[in-house]
Amino acid sequence: MINIFISRVLRAIKIDIDLYEEVEKDKSATFQAGIVVVLSSLAAGVGALQMGSSNFILAPVLSLLSWYVWAYVIYFVGVKLFGGPKTKSNHGELLRTIGFSSAPGLIRVFGVTPDLMTVTFIGSAFWMLACMVVAVKSALDYESLWKAFGIVVIAWLFQAFFLFLVIVLFKGI
Numbered sequence: 001m002i003n004i005f006i007s008r009v010l011r012a013i014k015i016d017i018d019l020y021e022e023v024e025k026d027k028s029a030t031f032q033a034g035i036v037v038v039l040s041s042l043a044a045g046v047g048a049l050q051m052g053s054s055n056f057i058l059a060p061v062l063s064l065l066s067w068y069v070w071a072y073v074i075y076f077v078g079v080k081l082f083g084g085p086k087t088k089s090n091h092g093e094l095l096r097t098i099g100f101s102s103a104p105g106l107i108r109v110f111g112v113t114p115d116l117m118t119v120t121f122i123g124s125a126f127w128m129l130a131c132m133v134v135a136v137k138s139a140l141d142y143e144s145l146w147k148a149f150g151i152v153v154i155a156w157l158f159q160a161f162f163l164f165l166v167i168v169l170f171k172g173i
Contacts, residue, residue: 005032012036012103015131020138023096030092033099037067040105047111047120067102071095073159078140078151089139097135104128 008029011019023029041063071094079089104127111117129152137148 005035008032008100009036009103009106012100012131013106013127015134017134017138019100020097020135023100024093024139026096027092029096030099033096034064034067037063037099037102040102040108043106043109044111044121047108047117050112050114050117063102067099068095070155070159071098073155074098074136074140074151077155077158078136078142078148082147082151082154083140084142086141086143088141093139094136097139098132101131101135102128104131 008019008023023033038060041060045060071091075089075091075094079087105124107124107127108117108120111120132152133145133148136142136151137145140148140151142148142151
């Protein structure tokens with residue numbers, strides 16, 4: 001079981017398209033995807049320890065919540081707003097594929113100095129973006145990586161707007 005998990009993480013890091021198709025279909029991979037999200041956020045917490053230990057403690061909880069919401073946002077944008085005739089998916093498929101797309105974030109554990117932190121965090125962000133585009137393409141059954149990229153960007157804008165509203169609404173509390 002652990003060998004399958006490690007193999008899947010390594011394949012996700014390599015942006016193996018077949019991996020994303022595999023976990024999309026494997027309902028038992030949802031827990032594994034959640035572990036990848038938590039490990040990625042813990043790696044970020046370790047890499048950012050010079051900024052304070054609160055990042056390490058709070059990051060996994062916020063990452064799991066964000067992952068769960070992010071899958072719904074992409075579902076709404078990718079299926080309901082911009083879905084095509086072949087587009088079909090559900091929240092679980094997106095949870096699994098998007099969860100594994102956070103695997104490159106594991107390199108953030110090496111951000112132990114400010115210079116290394118900058119390189120590992122920016123590098124992993126672009127790497128995770130590439131993985132997410134492939135994950136969304138697989139989960140939504142798109143034929144175009146560009147459409148998947150557009151969905152990721154639009155969903156990110158939706159999420160950023162919602163976060164902005166939450167910050168504005170709760171600023172006075």
